[in-house]
Amino acid sequence: MSKKRIPHSIPISPTQQALLSQLPNISLVGLMGSGKSTVGRLLAATLNRPFFDSDEEIIHRTGASIPTIFEFEGEAGFREREAKMIQELSEKKQVIIATGGGAVLREDNRTALKKNSWVIYLSTTPEKLLVRTRFDRNRPLLQNPDPLGTLKKMHEIRHPLYSQVADIIVTTGSGQVVQVATHILEALTQKIAQAQGQPDTH
Ligand SMILES: Nc1ncnc2c1ncn2[C@@H]1O[C@H](COP(=O)(O)OP(=O)(O)O)[C@@H](O)[C@H]1O
Numbered sequence: 001m002s003k004k005r006i007p008h009s010i011p012i013s014p015t016q017q018a019l020l021s022q023l024p025n026i027s028l029v030g031l032m033g034s035g036k037s038t039v040g041r042l043l044a045a046t047l048n049r050p051f052f053d054s055d056e057e058i059i060h061r062t063g064a065s066i067p068t069i070f071e072f073e074g075e076a077g078f079r080e081r082e083a084k085m086i087q088e089l090s091e092k093k094q095v096i097i098a099t100g101g102g103a104v105l106r107e108d109n110r111t112a113l114k115k116n117s118w119v120i121y122l123s124t125t126p127e128k129l130l131v132r133t134r135f136d137r138n139r140p141l142l143q144n145p146d147p148l149g150t151l152k153k154m155h156e157i158r159h160p161l162y163s164q165v166a167d168i169i170v171t172t173g174s175g176q177v178v179q180v181a182t183h184i185l186e187a188l189t190q191k192i193a194q195a196q197g198q199p200d201t202h
């Protein structure tokens, strides 16, 4: 798969920047490979906000990789660490948060995310997700003989939870990372302008 160059940030107008600066936290949810980490980083750079990736924070705190945590503590141990991290990150102000794909499984996590965030669900087909994740050994739940079947099952279970928690649903279909982030910025601008009873700034 050819690696597309992802820019550091997306140019936006000062008016849009000012409008978007009024938003609370922005949290990204969705299945593995939907782009939460990649798109989240780009949004954060564009909006000049700190970026926190739940998985990366866990790795940083424990000094262990996600596969190692799964190996020694099982999925249950990882979910405990994840829940603590989601609670902690949710308390921050004006940040961008990329969650792990399974964060929505716990009601407490969903409540925490909703409390201070506008939540964005990056929705993609299991087939597309497989293409994006198939050579990545860092997702222990997909290291089995039927990762597509796993992604389909996860989609079935989690899609209602992602949808339930989301303020904005973005179907990332064939759109590349920059297009997805641009679309999110437009959707956020429209939504905040609406909330304030102002016309859109485009
Ligand atoms: N919209 C997209 N189009 C193409 N590739 C994408 C898109 N979103 C993410 N990717 C790629 O898919 C892989 C997984 O993305 P990542 O951000 O780690 O997903 P997540 O954090 O949701 O698991 C990365 O290589 C990333 O560059």
Ligand SMILES: O=C(O)C1=C[C@@H](OP(=O)(O)O)[C@@H](O)[C@H](O)C1
Residues within 6 Å of the ligand: 030, 031, 032, 033, 036, 037, 055, 066, 099, 100, 101, 102, 103, 138, 139, 140, 141
């Ligand atoms: O969907 C999941 O259950 C998981 C998703 C991963 O994060 P990404 O969604 O960023 O890949 C990571 O938290 C862990 O491997 C479990």
Ligand SMILES: [Mg+2]
Residues within 6 Å of the ligand: 036, 037, 038, 053, 055, 098, 099, 100
């Ligand atoms: Mg991620």
